[in-house]
Amino acid sequence: MRRPLVVGNWKMNLLRRDAVALARAVAEWARRHSQPELVLCPPFVYLEAVAEVLRDAPVGLGAQNVYPQAGGAYTGEISPAMLADVGCRYVIVGHSERRQLLGEQDEFIGRKVVAALEAGLQPILCVGELLKQRERGETQEVVRGQLVQALQGVSEAAASRLVLAYEPVWAIGTGRVATAAQAQEVQADLRSTLRMRYNATAAEQVRILYGGSVKAENAAELLAQPDVDGALVGGASLRADEFLRIAACAVA
């Protein structure tokens, strides 16, 4: 019932020519495959170039970040309406690199989620524990806390438009992937948290992605889990062949 979703988070990589070529290869593949839903998240400066390539292709466009204000004196920031205006349907919010490198906190992330929803975007809200938190047995408490705090301002009506991504911090860019059982355990717990916070219907509709060192060789097992509805792919999304091999594993 939930359509699988595979998102490429290009992070701060690629220059225009390679970004356009990668988007072209993904668009070409997507024209021939109805599953999964694919979304590309290029750096802000290449959103329009990639949007142009994706214009007639069944591939969504997402941004990697957003500022939670409609407009004003926020030098260097980008509003939700600007993202929608250049063709974005999705935006990644609360990525662990922004939490760790830029000090983003749950309250601020929550404002981004609300601002994105108000502008008609679908936030891809990332949560995940640090290695030391997992070792101390705090995983469940940490990710539930991140989820509940970020969703404080999100109404029941808007909840089904959310996408969640469970990204254990120790698995991001490290080559150390969570086991399928670890991903399933946390993601099932996130879904039951949604059920308690909202209702069963919303909880069943929200897609929960796994992210953190997803590669073609480990994607099939992760994506076969009942609460893993897709993948948020970083490093492996920078090569079309690798990204599309992952995509091919994500069928309903």
Ligand code: PGA
């Ligand atoms: P990775 O990144 O696939 O390179 O581990 C995932 C992410 O940070 O979204």
